[in-house]
Amino acid sequence: MSSTLTDQDRPELRKAIEEIVESGFTGVTMRVHDERGEWVGSAGVRKLGETAKPPANGHVRIGSNTKTFTATVALQLVAEGAIGLDAPAADHLPGFGLDPKITVRMLLQHTSGVFNFTGEYYDDGTFAPGIPATTAGQEWVDNRFKTYRPEELVRLALSKPARFEPGTDWSYSNTNYVLTRLLIEKVTGHSLAEEMQRLILGPLGLSDTVVPDTSPEIPEPHPHAYYRYEDAGEQKTVDVTRQNPSWISTGGDMISTTQDLHTFISALMGGKLLPAPLLAEMCEPHPKVGYGLGVFVQKVGHPLGVFVREAGEDGGTVITHNGGTGGHAALMYSTPDGSRTLTAALNYVDDAALSMGEAFQKTTQTLVSEVFGGGRAGAADAAEPTR
Structure with a gap:
């Protein structure tokens, strides 16, 4: 962008991020690129007990935004002829x-029916647990440096009953993307990190984006992430910035910055990473929830899970994926042509009850409204949690 805007230029954006902190988040950094230029702002604190704001381009764990990167690599391999989009993944x-019957497309669109290894929430309100995820309280805290291999996660999921017959319904499952990782690695003979570097990170110069595998480290600078749990009737809050992300694997393990997320989503939507026919397939929404292949496709002004095709509806279309995991979260939105983007990094105190879930949903509604909907109330999105 040709110009960097200040709080005085965009007071509505400054107000929006301050309201995010008031709603309970520890800190937030937001980056907006549009026809008025680039605006970057931070609010709250990078670390509890300190006064410094989150770094303007700090590293955070981006949660389920990892799925968009992974889907893009898979589709690039489709373009190269290495993978058939509608071929059986079992091949x-x-x-x-x-x-x-499960195809590569079904993995990318969450229509495989495969059990979610971080736990499955059913329509009747019941929950079937998987591995000890961040919904497991102290158990997760105590095991947050444990290494899980992706094959282990997949075998756990496949030991459970399928949610539905492949291709007959939609249900968000982190297992789909761990299977996609393993498929990419099998087809190429390289690690996902190597293919990510070859196809996305290298060409776009995303030097602040990391595929960590089992490493608990996160590059400086970064805001701190926290987790709260109860021990013997006492509330404890632990710094969980360092954690082994293999527990979530390709369901949400990557690390990035608001700048790199902007560069990625604007390049992707601008046609720089995929041939036009594959990009169109990526952005073709499933009728149940508006999920394409690694992205949500939404109408501004309508809630998550409602994609309105009729002409003349209020608001435009945004392409998005959000994610939250263990005290860090990231937002990523773009217009379908990549010309306007919103990316944000949040740090907060997570817990087994997902107490910040409602605030997170309201946060995204507010920001999308301000950036893509002209400030209209009701523009919506909620992050799909990684767990």
Whole structure:
């Protein structure tokens, strides 16, 4: 962008991020690129007990935004002829007993029916647990440096009943993207990190984006992430900035910055990473929830899960994926042509009850309204949690 705007230029954006902190978040950094230029602002604190704001381009764990990066790599391999989008995933992953009806497309769109290894929430309100995720309280805190191999996560998921027959419904499952990781690695003979570097990070110069695998480290500068749990009737809050993200794997393990997320989503939507026909398929929404292949497709002014196709509806379309995991979260939005983007990094105190969930949903509604909807109330999105 040709100009960097100040709080005086965009007081509505400054007000929006201050309200995010008032709603209970520890800190937030937001970056907006549009026809008026670039605006970057921070509010709150980078660390509890200190006064410094979160760094303007700090590193955070981006949670389920990882899925958009992973889907893009898979589609790039489709473009190269290495993967068939509608081929059975089991053709490349024969060792898991995967239902042969499950295609690569179904993995990317969450229509495989495969159990979610971080736990499955059913329509009747029941919950079937998976691995000890961040909904497990102290158990997760005590095990946050444990290494899980992706094959282990997949085998756990496949030991559980499928949610539905492949292709007959939609349900968000982190397992789909761990399977996608394993498929990419099998087809290419390289790690996902290597393919990510070859196809996305290198060409776009995303030097602040990391595929950590099992490393608990996060590059400086970064805001701190926290987790609260109860121990013997006492509330404890722990700094969980360092954690082994293999527990979530490709469901949400990557680290990035608001600048790199902007560069990525604007390049992706601008046609710099995928051929036009594949980009169009990526952004074709599933009728149940508006999920494409690694992205949500939404109408501004309508809630998550409602995609309105009729002409003349209020608001435009945004392409998005958000994510939150263990005290860090990231937002990523773009117009379909990549010309206007909103990216944000949040740090907060997470807990087993997902207490910040409602505030997170209101946060995204407010920001999308301000940036893409002209300040109209009701523009909506809620992050799909990684867990």
